[in-house]
Amino acid sequence: MAYFIIKRLLLLIPILLAVSFIVFFLLRFGPVDPAYAYLTQSQIPPTEEALAQTRIELGLDRPFPEQYLSWLKKAVTMDFGISYVTKRPVLDDVLYYLPVTLKLTGLSMLFIVFFSVPLGVYSALHRDGPWDRGLSLLSFAGVSFPSFWLGFLLIYVLSLKLGWLAPFGISSPSGYVMPVLTLSFMSFAINMRLTRTSVLEHMGARSVVYARARGLSERNVIGKHVLKNSMIPIVTSLGMHFGELLGGAVIVETLFALPGLGRYAVGSIYSHDYPVIQCFMLLMTAVFILVNLAADIIYAWLNPKIRYGEAG
Amino acid sequence: MADFLKAENLTVKAGSKTITCGVSVSVSRGETAVLIGESGCGKSVTAAALAGLLPSSLKVASGVITGGGRGKVGMIMQNPASCFDPVFTIRDHFEETFKSAGGGKPSESFLKELIFTVGLDASGVLEAYPFQLSGGTLQRLMTAIAIAMDTSFIIADEPSSDLDVLGQKELLALIKKVKKERDLGILFITHDLALASRAADNIFVMKDGKIIEKGSPEIILKNPSSEYAKALVKANSALYDTPWTDFRKEAAGEDAAGM
Amino acid sequence: MNPDKRIKAALIFICIMVLAAVFAGFISPWNPLETDVLNKFAPASLSHPLGTDHLGRDELSRLLYGIRMSLLSVLLISASVVALSFAVGLAAGYRGGIFDAVFMRICDVFLTFPTFILALFLIGILGVGLLNVVIAIVLTHWAWYARMVRGLVLEYKGQGWVTASRSLGTGKLAVVIRHILPSVFVQMIILITLDLGHMLLHVSGLSFLGLGVQAPTPEWGVMISDAAPFIREHPMLIIYPGLCIFITVAVFNILGEALRDKLDPSYVYRGSGCDGPASAVEPEAR
Numbered sequence: 095m096a097y098f099i100i101k102r103l104l105l106l107i108p109i110l111l112a113v114s115f116i117v118f119f120l121l122r123f124g125p126v127d128p129a130y131a132y133l134t135q136s137q138i139p140p141t142e143e144a145l146a147q148t149r150i151e152l153g154l155d156r157p158f159p160e161q162y163l164s165w166l167k168k169a170v171t172m173d174f175g176i177s178y179v180t181k182r183p184v185l186d187d188v189l190y191y192l193p194v195t196l197k198l199t200g201l202s203m204l205f206i207v208f209f210s211v212p213l214g215v216y217s218a219l220h221r222d223g224p225w226d227r228g229l230s231l232l233s234f235a236g237v238s239f240p241s242f243w244l245g246f247l248l249i250y251v252l253s254l255k256l257g258w259l260a261p262f263g264i265s266s267p268s269g270y271v272m273p274v275l276t277l278s279f280m281s282f283a284i285n286m287r288l289t290r291t292s293v294l295e296h297m298g299a300r301s302v303v304y305a306r307a308r309g310l311s312e313r314n315v316i317g318k319h320v321l322k323n324s325m326i327p328i329v330t331s332l333g334m335h336f337g338e339l340l341g342g343a344v345i346v347e348t349l350f351a352l353p354g355l356g357r358y359a360v361g362s363i364y365s366h367d368y369p370v371i372q373c374f375m376l377l378m379t380a381v382f383i384l385v386n387l388a389a390d391i392i393y394a395w396l397n398p399k400i401r402y403g404e405a406g
Numbered sequence: 407m408a409d410f411l412k413a414e415n416l417t418v419k420a421g422s423k424t425i426t427c428g429v430s431v432s433v434s435r436g437e438t439a440v441l442i443g444e445s446g447c448g449k450s451v452t453a454a455a456l457a458g459l460l461p462s463s464l465k466v467a468s469g470v471i472t473g474g475g476r477g478k479v480g481m482i483m484q485n486p487a488s489c490f491d492p493v494f495t496i497r498d499h500f501e502e503t504f505k506s507a508g509g510g511k512p513s514e515s516f517l518k519e520l521i522f523t524v525g526l527d528a529s530g531v532l533e534a535y536p537f538q539l540s541g542g543t544l545q546r547l548m549t550a551i552a553i554a555m556d557t558s559f560i561i562a563d564e565p566s567s568d569l570d571v572l573g574q575k576e577l578l579a580l581i582k583k584v585k586k587e588r589d590l591g592i593l594f595i596t597h598d599l600a601l602a603s604r605a606a607d608n609i610f611v612m613k614d615g616k617i618i619e620k621g622s623p624e625i626i627l628k629n630p631s632s633e634y635a636k637a638l639v640k641a642n643s644a645l646y647d648t649p650w651t652d653f654r655k656e657a658a659g660e661d662a663a664g665m
Numbered sequence: 666m667n668p669d670k671r672i673k674a675a676l677i678f679i680c681i682m683v684l685a686a687v688f689a690g691f692i693s694p695w696n697p698l699e700t701d702v703l704n705k706f707a708p709a710s711l712s713h714p715l716g717t718d719h720l721g722r723d724e725l726s727r728l729l730y731g732i733r734m735s736l737l738s739v740l741l742i743s744a745s746v747v748a749l750s751f752a753v754g755l756a757a758g759y760r761g762g763i764f765d766a767v768f769m770r771i772c773d774v775f776l777t778f779p780t781f782i783l784a785l786f787l788i789g790i791l792g793v794g795l796l797n798v799v800i801a802i803v804l805t806h807w808a809w810y811a812r813m814v815r816g817l818v819l820e821y822k823g824q825g826w827v828t829a830s831r832s833l834g835t836g837k838l839a840v841v842i843r844h845i846l847p848s849v850f851v852q853m854i855i856l857i858t859l860d861l862g863h864m865l866l867h868v869s870g871l872s873f874l875g876l877g878v879q880a881p882t883p884e885w886g887v888m889i890s891d892a893a894p895f896i897r898e899h900p901m902l903i904i905y906p907g908l909c910i911f912i913t914v915a916v917f918n919i920l921g922e923a924l925r926d927k928l929d930p931s932y933v934y935r936g937s938g939c940d941g942p943a944s945a946v947e948p949e950a951r
Binding site: 116117121124125234240241242243246250340341344348349360362371375379382 | 774790873875876890897903
């Protein structure tokens with residue numbers, strides 16, 4: 095098991111290298127000239143001399159491999175350069191905005207797990223009952239609802255009409271309530287459905303019949319055997335959903351004016367702030383991979399076939 | 407501890423469709439009964455009803471089950487690999503079976519003894535996961551679990567259909583041994599007439615959800631009255647040519663030799 | 666409701682939408698770009714059935730023209746994804762070897778990124794605008810489909826009737842086109858349809874962020890972000906476009922799920938109506 099984890103962690107390095115290389119490459123050779131972007135952001139007229147000067151300043155005149163390697167060398171020491179817009183070190187800005195995003199996505203993940211799994215199990219066990227039908231409908235709404243619409247609806251009802259919560263910002267912890275609900279809704283719906291399907295599938299398994307044959311109580315059969323088996327596909331799915339959460343956080347932060355990484359990144363994309371984009375991509379990818387690794391580890395812990403490999 | 411495991415006039419329906427109709431089957435302690443019929447005739451459903459394992463889509467429309475019920479009958483099922491829960495160890499399976507039967511945690515020596523009884527080595531098997539063990543081993547473990555349930559009856563539903571010929575022989579010998587040691591009643595569900603002829607004290611022939619004939623192996627094999635039983639026997643030409651008494655003698659000889 | 670009814674209902678709705686999009690010019694009461702600032706935030710009336718927005722433009726007309734943007738982008742994206750993933754997936758699956766290995770690595774790279782983040786990044790490189798959004802979303806989705814196609818091709822390649830056909834001398838390409846393609850295509854249609862709603866959500870999401878369709882072009886996502894500052898006094902301007910997105914996505918989802926239920930029944934839970942299939946007890950009755 096430890097071997098499994100170490101192997102995967104080591105794999106992280108070449109993956110991140112590849113990612114950073116591709117990102118770097120695309121940024122340098124994309125349609126927009128970095129020097130041009132830099133000047134416009136600094137409110138300096140992009141004349142020919144200014145462009146030439148900036149290219150030298152930013153090291154864009156050097157051969158590409160050299161550019162990448164020098165970026166890499168600095169990146170390893172956590173120096174991601176200076177933002178074209180704010181003129182501050184990128185790392186500082188990123189670390190300033192990161193906590194909010196982590197809190198937002200982390201809380202959303204917790205919300206999803208805490209609510210979608212029990213509700214999914216309940217739906218499965220009371221199939222076609224009133225709750226199941228209602229939750230089914232809710233589920234369907236969840237996969238069709240645009241999150242940016244949901245956010246505004248929540249603001250309108252909970253904030254403006256009922257006055258329970260502040261509409262924007264996170265001056266108090268309750269400021270996370272609506273953003274988390276908005277961000278989680280879709281993944282919550284999908285996961286609830288998945289849980290329901292998974293549980294229903296396992297209820298018909300032969301091992302369940304055999305468990306009953308051995309005299310196990312229904313509570314034991316379902317609470318222990320069905321549950322453990324049906325959780326396995328859900329763990330993988332949740333890992334992948336985290337990627338959706340990271341993406342959705344961008345929209346939610348913009349909507350609720352939260353000082354998070356997503357909103358910061360959108361700004362940097364708009365203004366072609368390349369050092370920031372570079373760091374952002376690397377960071378998001380790393381987080382995503384790590385979370386999926388955690389999911390894989392939990393999966394391996396649940397499913398002995400992965401740990402021991404298929405034996406004869 | 408019941409003396410009989412029986413179904414009297416059992417009618418099981420799936421919605422409006424009748425699966426079994428007025429089926430009466432019984433086994434007494436110390437006896438081996440065989441329920442034989444072709445695929446889909448309803449014999450497994452009968453077994454499930456006896457063991458209290460009918461899925462909710464099937465309902466008992468009429469009839470009485472005595473001596474059976476969930477957890478009261480040891481089960482040895484076919485395709486053992488799919489019966490064990492893949493995420494739990496063999497030890498887990500044993501321990502939870504004991505707990506459900508009202509016992510506490512079984513002692514190490516008890517488990518070792520039990521597993522030894524079915525011809526396996528406990529140390530190689532207890533900590534393993536089902537996917538790591540062979541079909542034959544798992545069948546033996548199912549037998550061990552059936553013993554652990556401390557019931558008077560065991561139902562074996564096509565237990566050797568997944569095993570090769572040697573495996574089949576060993577498993578049957580094992581079941582025979584266990585039956586003798588503990589004075590159990592065994593009900594075999596099968597489509598294999600050869601098995602029936604070797605092991606049974608009593609044969610029930612089932613077709614299309616009904617018991618069409620029953621009797622001792624002598625009668626069924628030598629003088630079947632129903633057309634179906636006649637066809638069955640004829641198809642097993644070896645049986646047809648060989649007097650059943652020879653099979654019985656052979657089987658008796660094996661018993662004496664302790665096989 | 667059974668799959669056929671749902672498919673029919675969804676298709677009818679989509680047809681209506683397509684007609685509305687095509688004839689938007691005729692049925693819209695106003696030019697969607699025509700501003701009338703003196704008449705901003707007008708309430709619903711006969712001349713403005715849904716009122717006007719913050720620049721006095723007719724809301725209904727903008728919504729109708731918005732259908733064009735939504736349907737067009739979804740159509741472009743799905744067509745491109747199908748074409749790209751088919752081309753690459755079929756080739757990789759059928760030819761195998763180094764080609765296949767390289768292809769798998771490329772796919773892996775694309776799949777390492779969370780999809781929306783990758784789309785954001787691609788916009789960052791390409792710049793804003795609807796076309797770039799389409800390209801970005803195509804690039805984020807194709808890899809997953811290409812993998813699917815490749816997997817299906819490998820599965821079908823091994824099946825008896827393909828080998829039999831080959832042994833009769835049918836050329837490689839012919840085998841692919843006549844035998845493998847139809848089966849793979851059906852599966853793909855189901856998957857893509859299920860994803861149409863998701864694609865629309867991405868498009869409007871990116872437009873909402875200001876990275877897609879640019880003002881003043883009417884598009885539902887942009888309309889929501891335009892109306893956001895006025896949520897307190899004029900919430901309907903947010904409700905209308907959001908409702909349009911929701912209904913369109915919902916219809917796509919209904920269509921996708923109905924197609925799946927009809928064409929790929931293995932997805933449907935076996936033994937619906939029972940809590941444990943009889944096969945658990947009667948294994949030989951297959």
